Amino acid sequence: MNPASHGLKITEQDGVSRIDFVERNILDEANIQQIGESIGAVVDASPRPRLLICFENVEHLSSAALGALITVNTKVKARDGQLRLSNIRPQILEVFRITRLDRLFVIHGTAEEAMDTFG
Template sequence: MEQPSSHLKIRRANGVSVVEFADRKILEELSIQEIGEELRQLVESEAGIKLLLNFKNVDHLSSAALGMLITLNKKIKEHNGKLKLSDINRQIFEVFKITRLNRVFDIHETSQQALAGFQS
């Protein structure tokens, strides 16, 4: 079931909250704070949350977005949950590599692979 949300599309799959971004420009500076807040509320609503962020609709991000993701990752760990990222395009993945954040985040090529990772 999809929950209405201004920036995020959220569905459940095998006990995992799968989050997609509602539009391509979503990780621009302007909307970051609001997205961070929506994700924080989602994490706090479920102890031990398994959260998959699907980046298939994302074609831009900024250092503010990276900061938001780092803060989210810490929050999820505090709540004994797990965060995985998937479907990151080549240009965006390059940003993760340049900043070495590909070592901080659990990144999978596809959402299917990420979902399987939650079950193992």
């Protein structure tokens, strides 16, 4: 694993940076801070970032992880970029619904569907 992308797998695909979580649990605050910094670096590396964050492996996440995602979303918007989330399992999707963050983020069922929506 690339040490700069601790806990993440980052791949470039059709002009989109696809980010996959390696861990099942996104809970540890120090780890979440690193993840936020790693994704932030991807955003900063592009004049108009296009990001897909794929949650396929994620079974648990904390409100601190939601906070890191909100910060990423704000950075992407500031650069007039695009952020999509995908492959969120139903229990985690419920967390997004309860917090109403399903209205803040653009969420797709699969990575393929999400990839088709980048402008």
